[in-house]
Amino acid sequence: MPSLFQHPNFLHFWIGQIASSFAFQMLSVGIGWQMYDLTNSPMALGLVGLCQFLPQLLLTLVVGHVADRYNRRLICVCTRLTMAMTVAILAYGNITATISANMIYACAALLGTARAFEMPANQAILPNLIPNVLLSRAVSAMASAREISVIAGPALGGLIYLLGPTTLYLSSMSCFLISCIIMFFLRYNFTVKSKSPISIEHLFGGLTFIRGNKVILGSVSLDMFAVLLGGATALLPIVAKDILHTGPWGLGLLRCAPALGALLMSVYLARHPLTHSVGKIMFAAVAIFGVATIIFGLSENLILSMLALVLLGASDMISVVIRSTLVQLETPDDMRGRVSAANSVFIGSSNQLGEFESGVTAAWFGVVPAIVIGGAGTIAVVGLWMYLFPDLLKRHTLDKANE
Template identity: 85%
Template sequence: MNQDLPALFKQSNFRHYWIGQIASSFAFQMLSVGIGWQMYDLTDSPLALGLVGLCQFLPQLLLTLVVGHVADRYNRRLICVFTRLTMAFTVAILVYGNFTNTVSANMIYACAMLLGTARAFELPANQAILPNLVPSEQLSRAVSAMASAREISVIAGPALGGVIYLLGPTTLFATSMSCFLISCVILSFLRYNFTVKHKTPASLEHLLGGLMFIKGNKVILGSVSLDMFAVLLGGATALLPIVAKDILETGPWGLGLLRCSPALGALLMSIYLARHPLTHSVGKIMFAAVAIFGVATILFGLSDQLILSMFALVLLGASDMISVVIRSTLVQLETPDEMRGRVSAANSIFIGSSNQLGEFESGVTAAWFGVVPAIIVGGVGTLAVVGIWMYLFPTLVQRNTLEEEAK
């Protein structure tokens, strides 16, 4: 069974895709450190940090129907290349603003909006292309391997980003821009011929197809909405600049360590799942993982020590990875290829809600109640969501394997 993992990397297509994803994710994670730290330096406001997340989320929400249609009708590789070029251009604006000392909160908000727009088109195309690159029986391992690529970048990106930031934000943003460009070059070697099987007109019914498919599949609806609400309430990572600076009293290097801690847990778990795929009780395992995510969030909120905070974030990242792999594999296996773009776009709204919108929610609650209460209440809310969803989606609870009833 474990011999299937090396076999994935013998395929040049998957190898190029995997490396390209590392470069892009590396760029984005370093960028997140720079934007978060600089915004808090400029404004000294937790609400401002939340608004950065909102600026990235709104384009994904508003463009949901359009980006799914585009991913189903046009070459997904070219979409990924173009959107990453757009992100490189956006980061170049921040390079210029810092080089000329004209950077401002409004400039960062505008760049966050541009990044959100580019990612709105990239996410569904990037997710929908993977099943076209590997055999279906290797998809679960491929999802885990791609997750490990992302988490490798999330570990190295923030940690190195915090160090590079000591050389100045201009250097950090220039490095991020270079990584986006490298990703574009690598993707250009991907051999991928996209064809549209059914050229359905862009009617409202067609555009809503992804949302309607998710609504009609209780297993997918339950899994993606569970992740959305759980991480929405437990989105403590948006407050990491404040925790690092005001509670743990560290500098950008401490922020980098905190940011890479969830990724370390996620990486270790993704490696384990790539070698030992889940074969039974996947529904119960998913709910247990989200519950652990809530407990880890509470522990993080109570901690005033860097090591304990990092441990809580490692646990948080590992439990979240289990949920991500189960959800992503279920969505890809049960969705016809001609609908994967629209379903992935709809799914990206759930993902975006649980990340960017979660950052906004955390910023608002921290401004109202304080950082520590906001984090703890979010963790308790995650545990409440687990209980409610187990009652609302018994089919998901009883789901035994990833492959059953697929297609």
């Protein structure tokens, strides 16, 4: 770990990621709680996730091309500035008492659009900052940066929300601006390695690459379907309020519990990288994710619910590190933007679209059955994917050259 942070550019990038993640996690508490207060509807919470996901899906081909052709650092600066301005709109809506569900939906769509451009650019920068031999540790360290903010952000966001949603939104906006400034001064030399004319083949290059690599396709799709079915974060406001009978502070604790498990696991993996049986480890981790989801769905105790979420976060982190490292190591640099954009669709499907799925199933079957069914579905996906992707199951090391 010390050798990794001896690279000043990586340290700079790492701090900027913490600030941005911190802003988004605080914001998620505010939007979720305020939307449920305004509508008292699980479906409304799901629609917020859908509004964030749709721009990411629709812009996949465009954002990948942009990340491969233009300065990735400046893309991150512009997108984070856009997110800060979007949060300012929410703050203004509360100051003027004009906030509404439709305003939140519109801002969620703007945030989704900005994140659609940010994610592939942000992911594609990392391999250019450190040697390949440190990439697995770097992925774990970046994950720890995100999880540090996911732990502190929601907990602090829940407390700040007690002072009013305006205060929370202004705090989130400030963190986005800080991240924007940090990224602006990142030392990153951008070069375009390919100036071939834009074509359909070029735009679809990322999806084509993933489809042709069964190990990458299996890992990203496994993670997508597992979290799509088993993710219940959109329902946390309902679980906190109606099942566990707690307030915004309790919601903050629930939101940071998965991050605590993920942080502990990411720190461990940064110091002890996975060196063998990575395919089997990934399948086992996703199965544990499903079991933890079922325990969370059946729990009526805040402590037990938090413990289940800690286990859920730790197991998910193993999957994230394996998937992210495989994608980065096996993708040429001039394609990393397009491949990262395609990968972002899988991630977005598992997160934002998963929130929509959770909202719909909760509206149909109830909150507890929706969570339990999702966890069982995750376990079923693990069994099916072990059959469909034997190459992933047999994968021994992260770097194929070391097999």
